[in-house]
Amino acid sequence: MTDPRFNPMAADARWQKAWDDARVFEASDDSDKPRSYVLEMFPYPSGRIHIGHVRNYTMGDVLARYKRMTGHEVLHPMGWDAFGMPAENAAMEKGVHPGGWTRSNIANMKAQLKRLGFALDWSRELATCDPEYYGHEQALFLDLYAAGLVYRKESAVNWDPVDMTVLANEQVIDGKGWRSGAEVERRKLSQWFLKITDFADELLEGLGGLDNWPDKVRLMQQNWIGKSQGLQFRFAIEGEKGGLDVFTTRPDTIFGASFVAIAADHPIAQQLAANDSAVAAFVETCKKGGTTAAEIETQEKLGHDTGLRCVHPFDESIALPLYIANFVLMDYGTGAVFGCPAHDQRDLDFSRKYDLPVTRVVADGDLTDPVFVGDEAYSGPGALVNSRFLDGMTIDAAKAEVIARAEAEGWGQATTTWRLRDWGVSRQRYWGTPIPFIHCGTCGVVPVPKEQLPVVLPEDVDFKTPGNPLLRHPTWKHVQCPKCGGKAERETDTLDTFVDSSWYFIRFASQPADKPFDPAVAAKWLPVEQYIGGVEHAILHLLYARFWTRALARIEMIDIKEPFASLFTQGMVTHETYARMVEGREVYFGPDEIERSSDGAVLRSDGAPVTIGRVIKMSKSKKNVVDPDDIVDQYGADAVRWFMLSDSPPERDLPWSEAGIEGCWRFVQRLWRLAGQYNPEQASGGSDKALDRKTHQAIAGVAADIEALSFNKAIAKIYDLANAIEKAAPSASRDAAIRTIVLLSAPMTPHLAEEAWATIGDGGLIAQAAWPSVDPALLMDDEVTIAVQIKGKLRDTLTVAKGLSRDELEALALGSEKVQRALDGAEVKKVIVVPDRLVNLVI
């Protein structure tokens, strides 16, 4: 070890090859070691690895390497979430084939990942766009269909009336199609659905057992599933035969009702529209705009009075106008609500707009006037007023009373409603898993027989016109009906890519050719011990994967109910932005075009000053991106990995900075010099108790921090140990400390650690070395510093032997000169002693 500098350009590739050659990261299904399945969310192959991926995979890598060092058989696989819209956009823009584009992206990104030295089992690599993967997915889909968990129904999509195509929410900008600019409409199509609502209860219940998930994710899922209890009841309609079913969570406010509203696609609205052009016109206006909740809920609340009158269930003389309203959702409850404006903001806004009465029925204190004034609805607690037999009751008592009477009188019953809707999986797009069904004029919808799987996507497609190329492919969709042998057509919709990512973690664990997975092998690895990914997946992906696992459990294909035992959601990588006004428009510049100094930034090309903007998520449009390849070229993989782990706690955003990566590079070099000082022959041979203590505290501390995924804290402890080693005189302890710090940093800086281990280790690869063991006797300090406070204010600190009694501590505190000066003769009324921590004197 004579080289004064660590040279990653040479070392990185050498050790990456050594790991590959020795196949150290390939997981064995047959090992008798304890197993550990570490998984990071697999990337979409967009073209280049993003710095956010590097952060995500570095975290998983440290854990995987640590687990291996602590004696586990580790499964740490990688694959590609390879279906999706960007490939089709590339096809339209660049004239390339989505498959070719995707596969070349995968090749590029794989090379990028390899350069970072991740301890991945590449023998299990998979891409969801391979028929070997999606064919099994089709089989699973058919199994779920056979179990009654798949069905078809009408559902709304964003329709671009100019391009005559379905748009993703992302493609709708300010209510207009992103290419055509046409006003988007909601249009109904017959689509495939998975019955996730069948599992609403158990998905909710299951959250309770996910102790190693972040609370916020569990809370978000709980709210998303949205269990609510209420009353479903029937309004009679004056002069009409049938009634109208509504659902409410606030039956207590029934005497405050001033209108009833139905969704524009409610059967009654549809029926009225057929005979009344004014209604038909209103129903049409309700179709304007996209399908997102944010859009629907923020658009102006509009209603149309149908002229029909609903009869109040407790008083036939009260007639409530029936409106069609654009904010009522057909998908939730019964698609009909009654409005109580005094106690619901949306209903109040609506009532003020259409001049409907607003009656107070819940009073907070003395405010019992039935005429409700103001523009802010009251939704807080209180007692019922102006509500006949409910007057004086609490909200809960009134709810129970109304439900009891409705049930006794037979016009309603207590009902549980869920916010969760069934999962629509149909996509009118090419680059996805073909849905394995055939439409036959005689036999209806027929599943593709399993022996005919996979239903393979045709390669010869064109993207010259908008819309799904499968629909206009000359031959692909024309098939024989498997049942009657007659002419039939394939389903041309493909599956939502969330289906692909709902079971990939099972396929990683077991990938036989003839079936989706082998349950016995999968059971050895699952559930995933630690799953790591972005918080943006807190609801959809994670809920769908939980559902899919439970669905497979219900059809007895798998033995677990929850796929991910522990979940960690990491923050984004951010960077400041650089911009300059050019002709009244903000023009952004990339970090590589900028010369940054402590007091500002100028353009490299002409020295013109630019404004340094906020630190935000890296994005192409703001040009505040850093390419992982460039920085690996410049600093080597270890410095980049170190940066990803230092400073910012992993769940928070990490601001990228040039100064920061420079600092990491310097530490890598410092660690290298430290390793070079290992020299047992020169050591005096004596031991250094203080350093031993520091070393063992570091071993225990770093291990605990890695297990808690607190990498920033683990790194702070390694810095601490490095500082202590540098200050220490040569000794056997110091050599031991050097060996230890190399082992402790091996999961983070594996290339440097291997290079150093080649000299100071015991022959093998450090990737396969054992984590150092801890001497518990060395973990404790025998002295502590205690704080002495007067009424909570720090007045002095005392360094004393550990474990002194309360009385001894109190006496020492009172003996302090500073304390006596601060007391200034005041009487001490109470003394609070926390052993080994503090003494607080209350005066």
Next chain:
RNA sequence: GCCCCUGUGGUGGAAUUGGUAGACGCGCUCGACUCAAAAUCGAGUAUCGAAAGAUGUGCCCGUUCGAGUCGGGCCAGGGGCACCA
């Protein structure tokens, strides 16, 4: 509009989960080494103050002997909202 999160020095953050706020890193200042620079090493670095001391964890209020930590109310920034992945 609805759901969720975050806020601590110049800066990223730490704080044994209610007990000495600012560990560790970056930056900066001074010094050593050098012809010089880089690298490296050493010392210092919350604010005000000469000091004693006072103030200080987005803002306001509360609970407590004691609050960055707990409760209530705001403000600001971010994530998600079912066809982006």
